[in-house]
Amino acid sequence: MNATLALEDGTWYRGVAVGAAGETSGEVVFNTSMTGYQEVLTDPSYAGQIVTMTAPLIGNYGTTAGDAESRAPRVAGFIMREASPVASNWRADSSLRDYLVRHGIVAIADIDTRALTRVLRSAGVMRGVMATGAADPEELVGKARAIPKMEGSDLVRGVTCDAPFEWHERASSAGDADDRAFGIAPQRRSSRRLRVAAYDFGIKWNILRRLDAYGCNVTVFPASARATDLLAIEPDGIFLSNGPGDPAALTYAIDNVRELVRTDIPTFGICLGHQVLGLAVGGQTFKLKFGHRGANHPVKELESGKVEITSQNHGFAVDPNSLPSDVKVTHLNLYDGTVEGFCHVTKPIFSVQYHPEASPGPHDADYLFRRFLDTMENR
Numbered sequence: 225m226n227a228t229l230a231l232e233d234g235t236w237y238r239g240v241a242v243g244a245a246g247e248t249s250g251e252v253v254f255n256t257s258m259t260g261y262q263e264v265l266t267d268p269s270y271a272g273q274i275v276t277m278t279a280p281l282i283g284n285y286g287t288t289a290g291d292a293e294s295r296a297p298r299v300a301g302f303i304m305r306e307a308s309p310v311a312s313n314w315r316a317d318s319s320l321r322d323y324l325v326r327h328g329i330v331a332i333a334d335i336d337t338r339a340l341t342r343v344l345r346s347a348g349v350m351r352g353v354m355a356t357g358a359a360d361p362e363e364l365v366g367k368a369r370a371i372p373k374m375e376g377s378d379l380v381r382g383v384t385c386d387a388p389f390e391w392h393e394r395a396s397s398a399g400d401a402d403d404r405a406f407g408i409a410p411q412r413r414s415s416r417r418l419r420v421a422a423y424d425f426g427i428k429w430n431i432l433r434r435l436d437a438y439g440c441n442v443t444v445f446p447a448s449a450r451a452t453d454l455l456a457i458e459p460d461g462i463f464l465s466n467g468p469g470d471p472a473a474l475t476y477a478i479d480n481v482r483e484l485v486r487t488d489i490p491t492f493g494i495c496l497g498h499q500v501l502g503l504a505v506g507g508q509t510f511k512l513k514f515g516h517r518g519a520n521h522p523v524k525e526l527e528s529g530k531v532e533i534t535s536q537n538h539g540f541a542v543d544p545n546s547l548p549s550d551v552k553v554t555h556l557n558l559y560d561g562t563v564e565g566f567c568h569v570t571k572p573i574f575s576v577q578y579h580p581e582a583s584p585g586p587h588d589a590d591y592l593f594r595r596f597l598d599t600m601e602n603r
Contacts, residue, residue: 225356227332229274229303230364232351235343241356242307243324243331249371250274250300252352253539254341256518260584261320262287265297265329268383268426269495269537271468272374274301274352275517278341283320286311293428293583297324298383298468301354302331303340330354348513349539374539375511379469380477380496383426384447391432391442407433408587411594414439418600421459423447425467425477425496430583435463438593448476451483460600461490464497466579471499471509471540478503485573490599492592493575495538498565501575502542505551505568512562515539516577519585522558523565523578531558534578535585541577542566572599 227241231252254276255264261282264275282304302324311319324331332354344350351371353364407430420440422432425447435442443457447467454462462484471478481504484491493501499509516536523532541562544553555565555576567574580589 226358227330227354227356228359228361228364229332229335229352229354230361230368231343232365232368233347234365236361236365237332237335237340239332239335241331242304242321242333243302244328245356246328246330247353247355248274248301248330249351249353249367251349251374251539252276252303252344253349253515253517254278254344255537256520257584258519260519262291262323263293263584265299265302266293267428267466267537268294268298269466269468270299271379271383271426272300272377273468274303274354275299276303276337276340276344278337280305280337281308282306283308284310285313286316287318287320287323288313288315289317290315293430297327297329299329302329303335303337304331304333305335305337307331307333330356344514349515375470376473377469378473380425380447380467380474383468384424385444386446388443388445388449388453391436391444395433395436407437408590410434410437411591412438412597414597414601417441418460418597419443419457420461420463421445421454421457422463423449423454423465423477423481423497425465425474425500427465427467428579428581428583430581431465431494434581434590434593438597440597447474449480451480454484455487459489460603461492461596464491464493464501464575466495466497466537468496470511471496471503474500485571488571490572490596490603492596492599495577495579498575498577499538499540499542501573502547502566506546506548507551508543508546509540510543511540516557516559519582521578524556524558526554526556532588533586534589535582536578538577572603574599
């Protein structure tokens with residue numbers, strides 16, 4: 225079956241359908257990871273986005289239940305240069321095509337993803353519509369121009385949990401045993417089980433696995449939960465997760481995090497949680513031209529001068545000039561100089577823009593979980 229992708233600027237591509245039949249829309253972005261396509265598909269941070277993989281061949285190792293980062297794929301659509309018809313992996317329980325069809329994800333292959341990526345890099349990410357079967361490209365372009373922009377969109381409500389839950393009760397059904405067989409050992413474990421309250425803005429399972437591995441009992445709360453709900457469990461630390469959409473639209477989350485900041489409880493934020501924390505301490509955020517999405521982004525830790533290769537997925541950033549004087553920038557992106565981390569000068573609060581759990585990606589940033597552990601134990 226044919227498939228068509230159309231962008232709001234009038235550009236369109238014809239390829240073949242390699243997923244579910246139908247039509248989908250969203251912000252078209254690109255990811256430079258060589259591997260980890262199933263983790264990308266199931267990362268809730270991609271809600272509302274059609275993801276282009278820049279690696280030329282996707283699907284060659286199939287899909288595995290233990291590699292999912294949430295209950296089901298969250299992307300709005302998926303774009304590939306070539307979709308492998310063969311799944312060569314002893315762990316695989318499905319081919320990529322079957323996985324996409326089963327979960328209703330519209331996908332396209334056999335298009336020039338290099339040309340598409342160059343368009344998105346030059347003009348910036350843009351809205352798009354993808355449809356299978358006979359489709360009029362001009363009609364799809366019109367539909368693309370009519371869908372809501374990412375700016376001002378609260379997509380967190382569509383991916384957050386419905387009610388609080390304990391991670392240890394859900395771990396086995398989320399492939400935890402499988403991950404333990406292949407994950408790296410923590411740098412150290414806490415002397416006692418620490419209690420962490422985590423805001424679910426679109427949290428990935430491997431973040432919860434890493435916190436558990438370091439010795440934390442994690443209670444996950446919906447994004448709209450009140451600060452008092454988190455404080456009621458008397459946590460040793462607060463974790464602010466990754467997630468999709470515009471952080472400035474999350475006024476309820478910003479207000480709750482601002483209240484938590486006043487308590488001086490150790491707080492660690494990543495990705496969207498980093499942006500929400502930046503807004504809560506008085507900063508501002510802005511939209512990047514094409515964002516940072518991939519597992520190969522160099523970040524410099526300013527105090528030591530160390531460079532980390534990091535896993536990233538975000539389209540917004542914290543404006544360093546807007547941060548108050550008691551907040552210090554700790555990490556910078558070496559591609560474009562944007563803020564990749566900050567800490568509070570007097571409070572036990574820090575955050576990074578990237579994904580330290582590295583699923584997919586390198587493990588350079590796993591030390592941040594140890595830092596969170598140290599902060600909680602030294603409180």
